[in-house]
Amino acid sequence: MNAKERLKIPRQKMPEQNPRERIKNFQEVPYGYTPELAMKEAQRCLQCKKAVCMDGCPVEINIPEFIRLIAEGDFIGAAKELKKNNSLPAICGRVCPQEDQCEKVCTLAKKFEPVAIGNLERFAADYEREKGEVEIPEIAPPTGKRVAIVGSGPAGLTVAGDLIKLGHQVTIFEALHKTGGVLVYGIPEFRLPKSIVQAEVDYLQKLGVEIKTSFVIGKLWTIDDLFKEGYDAVFIGTGAGLPNFMHIPGENLNGIYSANEYLTRSNLMKAYSFPEYDTPIFSGKNVAVLGGGNTAMDAVRTALRLGAENAYIVYRRSKMEMPARKDEIHHAEEEGVKFHFLTTPIKYNGNSDGWVTSMECLKMKLGEPDASGRRRPIPIEGSNFVMEVDTVVVAIGNSSNPLVPQTTPGLEVNKWGNIVADQETGRTSREGIWAGGDIVTGGATVILAAGAGKKAAKDIHRYLENL
Numbered sequence: 001m002n003a004k005e006r007l008k009i010p011r012q013k014m015p016e017q018n019p020r021e022r023i024k025n026f027q028e029v030p031y032g033y034t035p036e037l038a039m040k041e042a043q044r045c046l047q048c049k050k051a052v053c054m055d056g057c058p059v060e061i062n063i064p065e066f067i068r069l070i071a072e073g074d075f076i077g078a079a080k081e082l083k084k085n086n087s088l089p090a091i092c093g094r095v096c097p098q099e100d101q102c103e104k105v106c107t108l109a110k111k112f113e114p115v116a117i118g119n120l121e122r123f124a125a126d127y128e129r130e131k132g133e134v135e136i137p138e139i140a141p142p143t144g145k146r147v148a149i150v151g152s153g154p155a156g157l158t159v160a161g162d163l164i165k166l167g168h169q170v171t172i173f174e175a176l177h178k179t180g181g182v183l184v185y186g187i188p189e190f191r192l193p194k195s196i197v198q199a200e201v202d203y204l205q206k207l208g209v210e211i212k213t214s215f216v217i218g219k220l221w222t223i224d225d226l227f228k229e230g231y232d233a234v235f236i237g238t239g240a241g242l243p244n245f246m247h248i249p250g251e252n253l254n255g256i257y258s259a260n261e262y263l264t265r266s267n268l269m270k271a272y273s274f275p276e277y278d279t280p281i282f283s284g285k286n287v288a289v290l291g292g293g294n295t296a297m298d299a300v301r302t303a304l305r306l307g308a309e310n311a312y313i314v315y316r317r318s319k320m321e322m323p324a325r326k327d328e329i330h331h332a333e334e335e336g337v338k339f340h341f342l343t344t345p346i347k348y349n350g351n352s353d354g355w356v357t358s359m360e361c362l363k364m365k366l367g368e369p370d371a372s373g374r375r376r377p378i379p380i381e382g383s384n385f386v387m388e389v390d391t392v393v394v395a396i397g398n399s400s401n402p403l404v405p406q407t408t409p410g411l412e413v414n415k416w417g418n419i420v421a422d423q424e425t426g427r428t429s430r431e432g433i434w435a436g437g438d439i440v441t442g443g444a445t446v447i448l449a450a451g452a453g454k455k456a457a458k459d460i461h462r463y464l465e466n467l
Contacts, residue, residue, distance in 0.1 A: 003046055011113040012041040019334040023304045026189040026272050029331060033123040035075065042071035045115045048107050053117065056102040058451025059086045059158075063102060063117055070120055079128035080135070082121060087161030087204070088154060088450060090129065090196050093122025095187060095294075096447040097325050129199055136206055140167035145464040148173060148231040150217045150404060153181025154446045155237035155437030157204060158453030159460070164207045166461050171210040171231075173217050178268055181239055182438075183446070185268040186260070188298050190305070191328075194267075218403035223411075223433065232467060233432050233460050236419060237453065240398040240438035246290070250348030255282060255356040259295045259395035266302050283307040284391025288359060290314050290345065291395035292322035293443075297329065299393045300337050311337050312387070316344040316364050316377040342366070342377065346384075348392065359387045398443045408433070418442055426456030434460055 014037075016022075016030040033041065045067040053063045061082060069078035082089040098104075098118035106114035128134055145168045149156045152174040164170045178184050180197040205211065217223065217238075226234050243258030245251055262281070265271045271281035287303040289296050292315040303311045313332070315322060318341050322329060333339075340361075347360040363383035366375035400417045412420040412429035419428055419435040426434040436452030438444055 001043060006044055006046060007108075007112065009040060009044045011044065011116055012037045012119075014116075014119050019331075019336070022190065023301075023335050026305055028193050029190050032126055033119055035073075035127075038070050038075070038120060038123040039073060041116050042067045042120055044108065045071065046107055052105045052107065053102045053115075056105040058101070058447050059092075059454050061085045061102075061121075066124060067115065067117070067120055070124060075124055075127040076131070076133050078120075078124040082124055083137070085454075086121075086450065087158050088200050088446075089121050090125035091154070091183060091192065091200060092447055092450065093118050093120075093125055094192050094196070095183075095445075097445055099326055101447065134203060137165060139165055139207065142169070143167040143464065145169065145233070145467065146171070146231045147460060147464075148226045148234045149237065150223070150234065151175075151181055151237040151239060151437075151439075152179040152201075152211065153237055153239050153437060153449060154183060155239075155439075155449040155453040155456075156181065156235065157200065158450040159235045159237065159434075159436070159457045160204055160209045161207065162454060162457035163460060164204070164209050168461070168464060169210075170208070171212060173215045173221075173226075174211065174213045175216045175238075176268065177214050179211055179213060181237075182241075185264040186295065186298070188263065188267055188302050189272075190301065191298065216403070218407040223404065223408040227432065232464060233434065235426070235453075235456055235460065236404055236428075236433065236435040236439055237437045237449070238401060238404055238439045239449075240400050240418075240443045242399040242401045243394065244397045244399055245394055246345065246396065248345060248347055250350060250356065253348050253350040253356040254354050255284065255390055256348065256392045256394065259289075259291070259299045259393050260398065262299055262393045263295070263302065266306070272302070272306060281306065282391055284389070285309045286312075286387075286389045287391040287393065288312045288314050288345075288387060288389045289393045289395055291397070292317065292324060293395065293397075294324045294328055295443075296393075296395035297324045297332050299395050301328075301332055301335060303391070303393070304335055304337065308391075312340055312389075313337055314340045314343050314345065314359075314361065314387075316342065317374060318342060318366065321366075321374040340387075344377065344379070345392075349386075356389060356392055359389050359392060361385055361387055398438070400439050400442070404439075416442060424455055425459035426452060427459060432463075 066081040103114040269279040270277040271279035287308040289300040342364040364377040370376040421435040437449035
């Protein structure tokens with residue numbers, strides 16, 4: 001097939017649940033490509049000699065090669081190609097912001113819609129898993145070196161997958177009772193099924209990775225205790241799990257959640273599956289979610305599925321500035337979420353029982369760009385109005401949990417409490433300790449955390465070889 005013929009093929013839409021049906025369940029929204037759709041979409045790839053899409057991939061996947069294999073019908077080969085550089089393809093295919101990374105720089109995107117790289121990545125990984133053809137790659141001979149990984153989010157899982165293949169002994173220490181970090185407590189079932197995360201974790205365990213859950217480093221043991229136990233290197237990937245609040249009057253009223261708590265109750269503790277699980281969560285009728293990122297979209301769409309009659313996004317900028325993925329915004333709109341742009345709350349009101357009943361808000365206008373490059377929201381004096389709400393979910397970002405830095409002498413942190421680490425190697429101020437992901441950058445994406453894990457794994461390997 002020549003380039004002209006390829007250009008005539010439209011981007012293949014992934015089949016998905018009807019919006020009216022899906023707001024009543026927590027099942028995954030997109031069904032995924034069929035083999036026929038995947039091959040047709042893969043045929044759109046121009047197989048550029050200079051594959052600029054690879055420059056947009058933080059984990060350096062050979063994108064043209066895995067897509068070529070799909071186009072030829074070699075789906076297992078495509079999955080193997082993906083796994084050479086990415087330990088978590090089924091996850092990244094679902095939750096990475098491809099439109100801002102590999103697909104953004106796709107050559108086709110200059111005049112047409114880019115190749116659906118993320119959808120194809122998901123297809124290949126799912127096909128391999130569903131056919132039961134996941135193979136264990138060749139593992140290097142044991143080096144006798146031991147690596148401790150603190151946190152089992154995307155950064156930690158990536159480091160574990162890369163280092164175990166190089167022959168090092170790897171142990172993951174996870175504070176919660178389930179492995180996966182933000183992948184299991186933060187991202188809802190309808191966007192990332194827990195079975196997908198578990199399959200990726202099972203794969204790492206088959207490679208030989210040891211996992212210790214309900215093990216809080218900084219409480220049970222410190223980082224220095226890990227070294228005393230014989231570990232040669234430590235990677236810290238504890239994420240940014242400390243919720244931020246607005247510090248406005250009435251914030252302590254019942255019915256006001258951080259997005260972390262709201263999503264953890266639903267995702268990890270399965271509050272949505274009542275009465276099989278009796279984890280308490282308040283199913284509000286008028287739910288306002290503050291923020292414009294993916295976490296806000298996850299929370300507001302969860303609220304709908306828990307029975308909200310009105311689910312609102314309250315965001316202080318306009319739709320253009322929203323950092324959430326386009327797909328997530330589109331799905332929220334389809335499902336009936338109401339958007340209040342250029343709006344910010346300034347006060348919560350409650351009843352005599354201590355429950356939130358309404359929220360006083362101000363309208364905003366956009367001024368000059370701030371440090372983020374987005375136009376700064378400015379309050380409009382006298383524009384106050386009141387929204388009736390019985391539940392508020394605050395999704396305005398997270399900070400780093402201070403537990404590990406506070407119990408690790410000599411570990412440098414910045415003014416936000418993030419661990420200071422070299423961008424290319426992950427090295428921290430302490431010898432033998434690396435860090436990566438949200439604990440270093442603040443809240444970011446799954447793929448950027450995985451990319452940081454990949455760089456750290458390379459440097460840890462170099463370090464261990466010279467011990």
